[in-house]
Amino acid sequence: MKLLQVEKVKKYFVHKRKVVRALDGVDLFVEEGQTSALVGESGCGKTTLAKVVVGLYPPQAGKIYLKGEEITSKRNKAFLRRNVQMVFQNPYLSLDPRCTIFFSLYEALSIFTKIKKKEAVPFLEELLKSVELPESTLWRYPHQLSGGQLQRVCIARSLINNPSLLILDEPTSALDISTTVKIIDLLLKIQEEKSVGFLFISHNLKLVKHLAWWVFVMYYGKIVEFAPKDLIYKNPLHPYTKLLLDATTLKLKDIPESTLPERGCRFFSRCPYKKDMCLKEPTLIEIENNHFLACYLKRK
Amino acid sequence: MRIFKELIKNKLAMISLVFLSLFYLGAVFADFFSPYPYHVDDIEYLWSPPTRIHFFDFHKRIFFRPFVYKYKFYIDQYYRRIYYEDRSKVYPIKFFVHGFKYKLLGIIETDLHLFGVSGTKLFLLGADSKGRDLFSRILYGSRVSLSIGLIGASISFFIGILVGAISGYFGGRVDNVIMRLVEMMMMVPAFYLMLALRASFPPNLSSTQVYLLIIVILSFIGWASIARVIRGMALSLRERDYIYAAKVLGVSDFKIIFRHIIPHTFSYALVAIVLSIPGYILGEAALSLLGLGIQEPQASWGNLLSSALGIVNIKIFPWILTPGIFIVVSSMCFYILGESLRDILDPKKKISI
DSSP states (O other): OOSEEEEEEEEEEEETTEEEEEEEEEEEEEOTTOEEEEEOOTTSSHHHHHHHHTTSSOOSEEEEEETTEEOSSGGGHHHHHHHEEEEOSOTTTSSOTTSOHHHHHHHHHTTTSOOOHHHHHHHHHHHHHHTTOOGGGGGOOGGGSOHHHHHHHHHHHHHTTOOSEEEEESTTTTSOHHHHHHHHHHHHHHHHHHOOEEEEEESOHHHHTTTOSEEEEEETTEEEEEEEHHHHHHOOOSHHHHHHHTGGGTOTTSOOOSSOOSSSOTTGGGOTTOOGGGGSOOOOEEEETTEEEOOSTTOO | OHHHHHHHHOHHHHHHHHHHHHHHHHHHTHHHHOSSOTTOOOGGGTTOOOOOOEEEOTTOOEEEEEEEEEEEEEEOTTSOEEEEEEEEEEEEOEEEEEEEEEEETTTEEEEEEEEEOSSSOOOTTOBOTTSOBHHHHHHHHHHHHHHHHHHHHHHHHHHHHHHHHHHHHHOHHHHHHHHHHHHHHHHSOHHHHHHHHHHTSOSOOOHHHHHHHHHHHHHHHHHHHHHHHHHHHHHHHTTSHHHHHHHHHTOOHHHHIIIIIGGGGHHHHHHHHHHHHHHHHHHHHHHHHTTSSSOTTSOOHHHHHGGGOSHHHHHHOGGGGHHHHHHHHHHHHHHHHHHHHHHHHOGGGGGGO
16 A cells, blocks of 8 residues: 555635646655655645645545545544644745744644654754754754754654655755755665655656655656656666756757647647657556656557 | 834934834823823912023022022003012022922822922913813823824724735635625714714713723724735735745644734734824824813813814913924824835845844
């Protein structure tokens, strides 16, 4: 059984009388103790998916299962909170600037365990050590810490109640390269120790290489290709995946269009290989062993 | 602490802070500072002008403590009392004298007063139509007028912040219902609402009841506009990542509102509270001026002014306008203080620390 199973989740927003199809039938999964990476350019619905999974947005359609239990219904809210946690994109914004680190952590701790403030101190100090922060950090305010330190605090906070799934919404995009590497190392260490499943969201396919088992490529509310890591990097099939892998050479010159084609393949307007048949939307099909693709290119 | 440091640098704010502290000291220790009780009238001194304080007598001899003469009057051809100083005897002003009994701060029973004269009466700011000392009455009146400002503002802010934060945080239908209610409150002109509310209660209430009633009425009018602003702040605050993080962690909505939404509105609220206090002082003054507020013989700045309603009275006895000066000065001090607080708390200026 998969740890997280997302099935045909839809989430539409209405913006200026236009319907924005942020998620349009997304399928995704995370295996227990492993990492699935969700990759796509900004604005393609990655963060929306993360927020739907943790229950911040209710989905319009589709089902989400955690360890086989449906978590979209209100009945399983406590189960969801206990098992799914999230690390946000910008560490500077995800801690209340008026609270000390101690208070932010204590608040998270006191939700499921009744513990007095004094008794919580040694536990929290230990927790900070496990994310390689000095104990004195406990009494600092967020503005006294650097971005990397703050992100470590956020990771520590999300792990406080031992979740089985951690959603990492571009945890390194606000950090510089050397800090990014350290955070990734920390995450790998945590996964090894606690066997937490990660859903790692990123716009950077190269970063994902270091920690993902499965890679899901998303384009405007749809998964266009997914496969185990090696297959994606050795043999990318979807033109969009190829484009992402080459993103360093800045081939993504053309700006993504806010108005998507009414029907047909979503990548149609930017695709260099488009054909007439692409006006009918392709579905995800297993092209080769474990390699799924939503494109007519490789089909007979 | 930083706020206080910057306040000290601002001269205008410091001056108004000093004035306000003097006023509030005067209100708290009104019995000590006032030479006479607020309700004792004296037929000898109807409409007596402010007593002149002398240092030299009319032989140009210097006295080492200030003194006054006794005021006597004759009736002129318009049947008016004309007061004059009877210079046959000197009455020195004494400090820390024994006078009427009172309880200091409501606990310590004493009869000590800051100053007083024996043998005659000393009216620093003149006397009113019943021969009561205006200075003492202003001091006693400041208890009502100044406390209504503080209490009224606090109550309406308590309600406004709570309602606004709930409305903004939950949004959607809750927000819609609360905001329509707030708009209904704001649609009615405040002064008419105040009069209508006062009219809906019986006129013959005791002065304590009236006092509480005025506070309730003024807070009832004041909370709506605050709720509206706080709601707007809460609407933007709830989109912050740390609120989402708290939600994901499973922190209850109630705790999120009290820990992460309301504290972030405090710096705005502090400024707005200070700026709104004059409104409450003026509101009380308006009600009392019309005879709907604090009743005689109890004093408040508003009902002291009611004797100055006729232009003739103002012309002949100009000193009865002094409560008005107190209202103006205290309101102005609150405005200046509020404006300087706003400048200090302005987030754009924070960079210069």
